[in-house]
Amino acid sequence: MTKTGKKLNKNEISRERSMNRLIQAAFELFVIRGYHATSLEAISSKAGLTKGSVYFYFGSKEKLILHMFEVLREDLVDGLVATLRNPVGSHVDRIIRYIHKGADFGAERPNELLFMIQIAIEFARQENVIATEIRELYGDVHAAVEAVVSEAQAVGSMQSDIDARSFASMIVAVHDGMMLEWHLRGAEISGPDLVKNVRRMLLHGIG
Incomplete structure (x- = not known):
């Protein structure tokens, strides 16, 4: 089916x-x-x-990876964007839900989330169809986070004296860094505790 x-x-x-x-x-x-x-x-x-x-x-290998991007968009990226766009709760709540959704996906399907990070690094300075596709995937996430930050600044629930785009990039970087750390030190640290600490940091830092 x-x-x-x-x-x-x-x-x-x-x-x-x-x-x-x-x-x-x-x-x-x-x-x-x-x-x-x-x-x-x-x-x-x-x-x-x-x-x-x-x-x-x-x-070909190129067509294979482009198909894998389609899987990532359908199973991960579209869900992350929808989570950020969901107006339920505060703007900070939406960002926290994004962190949790990414963490849940990474816990269940770590290779797929790490693949997205790995390919973004590997093709960061290249100009080809693969580089374009991975930038578009990340671009959709960055745009959705930036929109939440901008909305929050407009209503006074986040600091207005910081650049929304760079702040959104920091949030995405925290998410990806959290998943990399979980992958690298999973035998030494608790993944769920790491997510809780990231959530605590965000709650105290972005309001």
Whole structure:
């Protein structure tokens, strides 16, 4: 069954499962090795499929990663933006919900969230379709956070003497840094406690 409710036949089910195995393998390997150092052969091997499977389903590594961006947009970015745009509660509440939503996603699907951060770093100074796509994903999140900050400043619930764009970038950086720290030191620290401390810092610092 697809997300649109369409019933799949056996061949379509097999195709969906194989594509998902390849995508999940790519998420993991791109985080560990980076995009440029990961071969399609390594991805297919990690997924337990033949060498030609990635070519068969996606055609190229570039088309594979662009498909992965579509997964990220649908499963993560659109949800983060919707959380920030939800007017329920105060502006600070909306930012805290954004932090929690990202943390929940990272706890359940760490490779996908770390992949977004990794690719943004790897392609930061490049000019190509992959760099453009990852900037657009981050751009949507930055714009939504900046809109909340600007609204809060307009009603006096956040300081008005700071630049909304750079302040929004700081909030996104705190979120991504929190997830990186959780990933790097997960065996030494409590992830939920880290999120609580970030929330406490934001509550005391952005009002």
